[in-house]
Amino acid sequence: MREVSLETKRASKFPFPKKDADSRKGTFEEVQLPYTVEEAMAEASRCVTCGNPICMDVCPLQTDIRGMCEAVSRGDFQTAYHRIRETNALLGTTARCCPQLDSLCEAACVIGSRGQPVASGMIQRFVADWERNVSRQPDPKAGPDTGNKVAIVGGGPAGLAAAELLRRYGHSVTIFEELPVLGGTAWYGIPDYHLPKDVLQYEASRIVGMGMKVKTGVKVGEEVGLDELRSDFDAVLIATGAKDVGKFDTPGSDLDGVIDGYRFLEDVFVSGVDEYLAKPTYKLGKRVLVIGGGDSALDCARTALRLTGGEVTIVYRRTEVEMPVDEILIEEGKEEGLYLKFLLAPKVYSGRGGHVTKATMSVMKLGEVDSSGRRSPVPTGETLDMDCDSVIIAIGRGPNTFLQKKAGIKTGWKGAISIDDHSMTSIAGVFAAGDVVSGESLVVKAMAMGRDAAQRVHEYLLGLGSAHTSLYDYYYTRRTTGSYYREMLDGNEETLPPA
Numbered sequence: 001m002r003e004v005s006l007e008t009k010r011a012s013k014f015p016f017p018k019k020d021a022d023s024r025k026g027t028f029e030e031v032q033l034p035y036t037v038e039e040a041m042a043e044a045s046r047c048v049t050c051g052n053p054i055c056m057d058v059c060p061l062q063t064d065i066r067g068m069c070e071a072v073s074r075g076d077f078q079t080a081y082h083r084i085r086e087t088n089a090l091l092g093t094t095a096r097c098c099p100q101l102d103s104l105c106e107a108a109c110v111i112g113s114r115g116q117p118v119a120s121g122m123i124q125r126f127v128a129d130w131e132r133n134v135s136r137q138p139d140p141k142a143g144p145d146t147g148n149k150v151a152i153v154g155g156g157p158a159g160l161a162a163a164e165l166l167r168r169y170g171h172s173v174t175i176f177e178e179l180p181v182l183g184g185t186a187w188y189g190i191p192d193y194h195l196p197k198d199v200l201q202y203e204a205s206r207i208v209g210m211g212m213k214v215k216t217g218v219k220v221g222e223e224v225g226l227d228e229l230r231s232d233f234d235a236v237l238i239a240t241g242a243k244d245v246g247k248f249d250t251p252g253s254d255l256d257g258v259i260d261g262y263r264f265l266e267d268v269f270v271s272g273v274d275e276y277l278a279k280p281t282y283k284l285g286k287r288v289l290v291i292g293g294g295d296s297a298l299d300c301a302r303t304a305l306r307l308t309g310g311e312v313t314i315v316y317r318r319t320e321v322e323m324p325v326d327e328i329l330i331e332e333g334k335e336e337g338l339y340l341k342f343l344l345a346p347k348v349y350s351g352r353g354g355h356v357t358k359a360t361m362s363v364m365k366l367g368e369v370d371s372s373g374r375r376s377p378v379p380t381g382e383t384l385d386m387d388c389d390s391v392i393i394a395i396g397r398g399p400n401t402f403l404q405k406k407a408g409i410k411t412g413w414k415g416a417i418s419i420d421d422h423s424m425t426s427i428a429g430v431f432a433a434g435d436v437v438s439g440e441s442l443v444v445k446a447m448a449m450g451r452d453a454a455q456r457v458h459e460y461l462l463g464l465g466s467a468h469t470s471l472y473d474y475y476y477t478r479r480t481t482g483s484y485y486r487e488m489l490d491g492n493e494e495t496l497p498p499a
Contacts, residue, residue, distance in 0.1 A: 016032045016033065016035075016119065016121075016122050017032070017033040018031050018032060018033060018332070018335075019031055019033060021332075021335035021336050021337075024193065024336065025302075025305055025306060025336040025337060026306065026309065027193070027306070028191065028192040028193050028273050028306060029192075029193060030192070030193055030194075030196050031193050031194065031332060032096070032122075032125075034122075034125060034126060034129055035122055035123070035125075035126045037075075040072055040122075040123055040126040040127075041072060041073055041074075041075055043118065043119050043122065043123055044068070044069040044070075044071075044072035044073040044118070044123050045069075045073040046111065046118050047065075047066065047069035047070070047073070047111075047118045047120075048110065048111060049066050049069070049070055050066065050110055053065065053066040054108040054109075054110065055105040055106070055108050055109050055118075055120060056105070057108070058103075058104055058105060058107070058108045059104060059105050059444070060442075060444045060445045060447070060448035061087045061088045061094070061444055061447060061448050061451070062087050063084055063087060063088050063091075063094075063105070063124070064083040064084060064086065064087070065105055065118075065120045065124075067079075067080070067083040068080045068083050068084050068120070068123060068124060068127065069118060069120070069123060071083060072123055072126070072127065077126075077127055077130045077131075077135070078135065078137060080127045081127050081128070081130070081131045081137050082137065084124060084127060084128075085137070085140065086140075087451075088447070089160065089161060089164040089203065089206070089207050089447075090157060090160065090161070090186075090200070090203045090204075090443070090447065091124055091127070091128045091203070092124075092125060092128030092129060092132065092199045092200075092202070092203055093157075093186060093195060093199060093200050093203055093443065094124075094443055094444050094447070095121050095122070095124040095125035095128055096121075096125060096194060096195045096199070097186065097190055097194060097195050097442075097443050098121060098442065098443070098444050099326035099328070099442070100119075100120060100121040101117070101326075101327070101328065102326050102327065102328075104444070105120045105121070106118065106119065106120055106121065128199075128203075132199070132202055139206060139209065139210050140164075140168050140210070141168075142167045142168055142170055142210055142211055143168060143169050143170030144170050145170050145172070146169070146170045146171050146461065146462070147172075148171045148172065148234045148235070148461045148462075149171070149172045149173075149174070149232070149233045149234050149235075150166050150171050150172065150173050150174070150233060150234065150235045150236070150237060150457060150461075151174050151176060151229045151232070151233040151235075151236045151237070152166075152173060152174070152175045152176065152236075152237045152239060153176050153220045153226075153229070153236065153237065153238045153239065153240055153403065154175075154176075154177065154178075154184065154238065154239035154240040154241060154434070154436070155175045155176075155177035155179075155182035155183065155184060155204075155214065155216070156182075156183060156184020156185055156186060156187075156239060156240075156241050156434065156435075156446065157183075157184060157185075157186050157434070157443045157444075157446045157447045157450065158184075158239040158241070158433050158434025158435070158436075158446040158447060158449055158450035158453075159175060159177075159184070159237070159239035159434070159450060160175075160182065160183075160204060160207050160447075160450070161446075161447035161448075161450035161451050161454070162237055162239060162433060162450035162451060162453055162454035162457075163175055163207060163212055163454075164207045164210065165450075165451050165454040165455065165458075166454045166457065166458065167210045167211060167212055168210075169454075169458045171457075171458070171461065172212075172213075173212040173213070174212065174213040174214070174215065174233070175208075175212060175213070175214045175215070176215050176218045176220050176224070176229075177214065177215070177216045177217075177218065178217070178218065178219040178220075178240075179216065179217070179270060180216050180217055180270075180271075181201070181216065181270070182204040182208070182214065182216070183197075183200050183201070183204055184241050185241055185242070185435070185443075186200055186443050187200060187269070187270065188265060188266040188269045188270040189262070189265050189266070189269075189296065189299070190299065190443075191265070191268075191269065191273075191299050191302065191303050192269065192273050193302070193306070194299070194329075197269075197272065219402075220403060221402055221403045221406040221407065225406075225407075226403065226406070226407040226427075226430070227407075230427075230429060230430065234429070234461055235429050235430075235431065235457045235460060235461055236429065236430045236431065237430075237431045237432065237433060237450075237453055237454070237457055238403060238404075238409075238417060238425070238430065238431065238432040238433075238436060239432070239433050239434045239436060239446075239450055239453075240399075240400040240402070240403055240434075240436045241399075241400055241434060241435045241436055241446070242397050242398060242399055242400060242435035242436070242439060242440040242441075243262075243397065243399070243400030243401075243402070244397055244398045244399065244400060244401050244414070244415065245260055245262055245263075245396075245397045245398075246395070246396065246397070246398070248260075248393055250346045250347070250348065250349060251347075251348040251349065252348050252349030252350055252351070252356065253349060253393075255349055255350075255351045255354060255355060255356040256351075256354050256355040256356065257283070257285075257351070257355050257356040257388075257389065257390040257391060258349055258356050258390075258391045258393065259282065259390060259391065259392045259393065260393060261290070261291075261292065261296055261297065261300040261392045261393055261394030261395075262296065262394065262397055264282065264300060264303075264392055265296070265299060265300060265303065267281055267282070268282075268303060268307075277307075280307070282307075282390070283389075283390070284304055284307060284308050284310075284389065284390045285308070285310065285388075285389020285390050286308055286309075286310030286311060286389060287310060287311050287313075287387060287388045287389045287390075288301075288304045288305075288308060288310060288311070288312045288313070288388065288389065288390050288391075288392065289313050289315055289359055289386060289388045289390070289391045289392070290304065290312065290313070290314045290315065290391075290392045290393075290394060291315050291346055291391060291392070291393045291394065291395060292314070292316065292393065292394035292395045292396070293314070293316035293317070293318065293322070293323040293324065293325060294323070294324050294325050294394065294396065295324075295325050295326060295329060296394040297314055297316075297325070297394040297395075298314070298325055298329040298330065298333055299329075299394075300392045300394045301313075301314050301333060301338050301392075302329075302332070302333055302336060302338065304390075304392060305336060305337065305338060310389075311339065312337075312338055312339065313338070313339040313340070313341055313386070314333075314338060314339070314340045314341070315341050315344050315345075315346070315359075315361065315386070316340070316341070316342050316343075316344070317343065317344065317345040317364050317377040318342065318343070318364075318366065318374060318375070318377050319342045319343060319366065320340065320342060322366075322374040322375065341386075343363060343364040343365065343366075343377065344361040344362070344363060344364065344384060345361060345362045345364055345377060345379075346359055346360075346361060346362075346391075347360045347361060347362045347383060348360045349391060356388060356389075356390065356391055357387065357388065357389070358385055358386065358387055358388065359385070359386045359388055359391055360383055360384070360385050360386075361383060361384045361385070361386060362379045362380075362382075362383055363379070363380045363381075363382040363383065363384055364377040364378060364379055364380065365377070365378050365380050366378070396440065397440055398414035398415060398416070398439055398440070399414060399415055399416040399417065399435060399436045399437070399438075399439055400435075400436055401414075401415035404417050404436075407427070409425050409426055409427060409430070409432075410425065410426035413439070414439065416436065416437055416438065416439060417432040417436050417437050419431070419432050419433075419437055419453075422456040422459070422460070423452065423453035423456040423457070424456065424460070429460070431453050431456060431457050431460075432453065433446075433449040433450045433452065433453035433454075434446040434449050434450055437449065
């Protein structure tokens with residue numbers, strides 16, 4: 001068995017073992033290697049079961065990290081699973097794609113001040129994989145049928161999380177999804193080497209299996225109108241995510257070989273990477289430039305590296321310190337051979353025969369701190385030419401504005417749907433949640449917004465006031481008091497609050 005240090009201070013800065021970089025960069029197989037039973041139990045035993053678990057406070061889903069670790073440390077994986085599953089229906093998915101060390105649970109772990117934090121993401125992944133591969137557990141039970149029908153527009157993380165909670169409350173749910181599969185950005189925007197699609201597919205199917213209807217390949221606003229949904233359902237929840245990419249205004253952006261990074265990821269992964277490999281649609285060449293510094297830019301670059309085996313370079317207008325990206329992804333990319341060039345911004349693309357062959361970059365320097373809290377890039381007046389066969393642009397995207405434009409829903413920043421304190425849009429009975437409201441965010445944050453909106457839909461349907469205790473608030477309150485921890489140790493914790 002491989003040796004993995006699980007002492008209070010781990011040998012590695014990062015919490016998981018990985019496949020060898022040379023072997024993994026030619027495949028889309030998962031990079032991370034899972035913990036064994038012994039490793040998961042040993043790592044969970046490092047948790048000091050804080051009386052005030054900050055790791056749970058910073059988790060958007062209030063995942064019961066403390067309870068999970070307590071159960072795993074004694075080998076009770078069944079209890080650990082159900083403690084996580086109470087508030088997180090995509091536990092294997094979020095375990096893999098949350099930046100735990102960057103800004104979430106592991107960053108807040110108290111023992112991180114005297115060593116490395118507990119690897120809660122890897123422990124959660126172990127528990128999720130144990131349930132999927134070894135011992136399937138029952139789903140949370142749906143409440144008594146309320147007779148209410150809810151349409152959810154969008155089957156991504158926010159929509160799935162909302163659907164799961166609404167079913168637990170006993171409402172009838174129908175999901176309308178434009179793509180042929182559920183999962184949204186988590187399906188087509190997160191590469192397989194980071195999130196294997198069988199994990200997401202399994203967890204989405206478990207949610208659907210709780211008793212809801214799914215209509216894929218249906219774009220609300222075209223095949224069916226919002227007015228029709230309002231007529232057929234008692235409430236509608238829009239969760240169409242982030243989709244709109246800003247206009248590429250760099251001269252030469254219309255050349256062949258200058259590619260929208262988000263469309264690139266969707267085309268490669270939406271029908272399965274094996275299908276794409278059988279019929280590739282992009283001619284990337286051997287010299288690929290990726291413009292951007294976020295998670296999607298890293299995903300585009302590492303995907304291009306696997307597709308071409310060539311020279312892939314990320315070009316970012318600030319420095320590595322300012323990159324809004326999980327540092328684990330940067331480390332993995334460097335190990336696989338990615339090049340990173342900083343303080344450069346595209347000025348013009350040029351080419352031959354209508355195809356890009358060169359990018360002229362403006363050399364930048366860092367100026368004053370801007371609204372993002374980072375020093376802003378300022379042109380120095382110098383330029384630098386970079387030869388290339390293709391350019392992939394991944395510089396951010398805004399909310400999917402299609403439906404709000406079609407239906408006349410009130411919008412705000414970059415076309416995001418405006419909602420009130422109860423997640424309702426400007427149209428009565430129509431709610432919204434996730435990236436279509438907030439702009440591009442983390443999967444776990446979109447899920448939290450979906451659950452919160454589902455709670456507001458529930459209150460609306462039953463005529464309840466906002467003071468009604470939600471599942472989300474119920475578990476948060478109990479877990480941050482000593483009473484829950486005593487119940488947990490006594491094995492008497494509840495699985496569902498009273499209706």
